[in-house]
Amino acid sequence: MPQIRALSKGARITGGVFALLFALQTWSWVVYDIANLGFGTCWDMWAGAVSAGGGPHLEAMPATTATDxxxxxxxxxxxxxxxxxAWTSGGLLTVMAVLTFSYRLPVIWHAGAHTRSTPFYVFPRFFGDSSLDVAMATSALSTLLTPVLFIVLLAGIRPWPAPPRPTALVGPDGLPVQTAQEPEPPLPSESPQHPTGPGAAVAGGYLAVLCAFSLGWCVYLLIDTDFQTWLSLLTGEHALFALLDVAPVWDWLTLAPLCAVGALLAMTRRVSARGYSLGVALASLPVALLALWGLVDRGALFTLGEEGQIASLFTKLELFLTVVGGIALIVLAVRPGVAARPGAPLQAGPMGPMGPMPMGAPGPMGPAPMGGPGQAGAPPFPQQQPPQPYFPPQQPPAAPPQGGGFGPPPPGA
Structure with missing residues (x-):
């Protein structure tokens, strides 16, 4: 079984500080949009109801989309x-760092290269706007900080649980006679958690579907249009509706590998899978919900769009699966998972993939006891024994009490 690794406390807190800075940048632009355009206009834009033809009616350059x-x-x-x-922080910070870097990097050239001869935004009357410079500067700052965050997260990964500290035992004559290791059995509440069986299945299927749709749209556009159009939808030239907007192909090429890695983590039930899949769901769900809202508001949910019957059908199918799968994934991700046990395989032993095995099932320490309130049916961790003298003890040590090492023995023990 691969060694369990987790973020150290220092790396986790540092990552939280970086995430707070990125959140302040994102939500500052949301407040900027609402203050300049009004909440109603912003809601219509986030739901996709404002097209390029609505540009002359805008009083300021829009800054955010539903993706933000x-x-x-x-x-x-x-x-x-x-x-x-929370044990989900490692996966959440990883997905947050990847998406922040990918969504802020193209803004640097979008805002910097937007001219009358080479427009990147579909609202061409906004040229020389001071908000372009601010968007480029803040996005460049986020792009520079995310590699630092990646280094912090990679350097902060530690084996779990921490290696035991050596303890020198002293004999009656005051001389050290042997060295033992001080066991520190973690409690279930202090352990990283593998996803449960249903949680892993939902997360793996959800992320695999998002990956397939993202790759499928890239191939469809490449076949349905010419390469120059596809390239424009990758770089963003004349394809953006807001300052922080990202081009469709760029977005799909970001989500495809991100979701593929998440599906692999979920299928192998790594401890980082819960936070990772939760992060993808949180980022994708508002986009799909607002797009569905816009279709319902325009009465276009059950009609075929101008892009064609097949494309319109698959667009709505993707939105529906993203909403339903994202909600199910969030519900399953916030529920407790299967507590990790150091040195115990996930698929074998008394702790099976869906929880404890039946009572009496053989395990590495013999038949599983009746179990206590902490981990029913799970064998207890070895209890810490007092230092032994260098000569053999006269009496054998007492057997550990029944009920597991995670809490008090069950009633009646």
Whole structure:
């Protein structure tokens, strides 16, 4: 079984500080939009109801899209998980860092290269706007800070649990006679958690579907249009509706590998899978919800769009699966998982993939006891024994009490 690794406290807190800075940048632009355009206009834009033809009616250059709402929600969740010590913080911080870097990097050339001869935004009357410079500067700052965050997260990964400290035992004559290791059995509440069987299945299927749709749209556009159009939808030239907007192909090429890695983590039931899949769901769910809201508001949910029957059908299918799967994944991710046990395989032994094995099932320490309130049916961790003298003890040590090492023995023991 691969060794369990987790973020150290220092790396987790540092990651929370970075996430807080990124969240302040994102939500500052959301407040900027609401103050300049009004909440109603912003809601219509986030729901996709404002097209390029609506540009002359805007009083200021829009800054955010529904993607920024999803990213901002993910950043706040990463801050909360990091500062509260949640075991999902590692996966959340990783997804947050990847999406922040990918969504802020292209803004540098979008805002910097937007001219009358080479427009990147579909509202061409906004040229020389001071908000372009501010968007480029803040996005460049986020892009420079995310590699630092990646280094912090990678350097902060530690084996779990921490290696035991050597303890020198002293004999009656005051001389050290042997060296033993001080066992520190972790409690279930202090352990990282593997996803449960249903949680792993939902997360793996959800992320695999998102990955397939992202790759499918890239291939579809490449076949349905010419390469130059596809390249424009990758770089963002004349394809953006807001200052922080990202081009469709760029977004799909970001989500495809991100979701593929998450599906692999979920299927192998790594301890980072719960936070990782939760991060993708938090970032994707607001985008799909607002898009569905816009379709219902325009009465276009059950009609075929101009892009064609097949494309329109698959667009709505993707939105529906993203909403339903994202909600199910969030519900399963916030529920307790299977507590990790150092040195015990996930798929074998008394702790099976869905929880404890039946009572009496053979394990590495013999038949599983009746179990206590902490981990029913799980064999107890070895209890710490007092230092033994260098000569053999006269009496054998007492057997550990029945009921597991995670709490008091069960009633009647």
């Amino acid at each position: 709402l999803g990213l901002g929600l993910l950043q706040l969740a990463a801050v909360f998980a990091a500062f509260t010590g």
